[in-house]
Amino acid sequence: MPLPRFWFDRDVESVARDLVGATLLVNGVGGVIVETEAYDADDPASHSIRGPTPRNAAMFGPHGHAYVYRSYGIHWCFNIVCRPGSAVLIRAIEPLYGTDAMIARRGFADPRRLCAGPGRLCQALGIDKALDHAPLDQPPFAIDPATAAPPIHAGPRIGITLATGTPWRFCLSESRFLSKPIR
């Protein structure tokens, strides 16, 4: 059973943790989420800390929708909106479904690097600005919950300069598909 939108109407740290082990599909292409990060409304590292802008507007919209933004002017990053101003960044998945489509989009076949990183994941799954604000309980999206609580490692978030001590990066402990190894 797909996750209903109200499942995301919880504190963002819990949602980020519970998304590890869930299956994310975009038009049937995807796999198991192995790495997430939580960003909260009053979080100095969050795009939402200074209030709504055209870019981050989706973070202040309804929960259970996508927030897609351009990173470094080049890549796309995919988030799931929770309560207002909070979202979970999906950083890596284990590629399982439609891997031929992922390889075609990425031009690279190494499964370890196919979806390991927020920019790579969006390229492999075909996520871009067109999906900003899109509801996640409807096509092209489908998210199914983890069948059992997997072993999870929490640590500091990656690539940020503020709030670097907050342990809101959640990884599937034994996964070989993380964007960066657990320390």
Add this chain to the structure above:
DNA sequence: GAGGCGATTGGCT
């Protein structure tokens, strides 16, 4: 209106 910078990645030293 100009300048700086970022929740990144890939290529080269």
Add this chain to the structure above:
DNA sequence: GCCAATCGCCTCG
């Protein structure tokens, strides 16, 4: 390990 690519937003002036 270092650095360029490239664009929207923020901070000034």
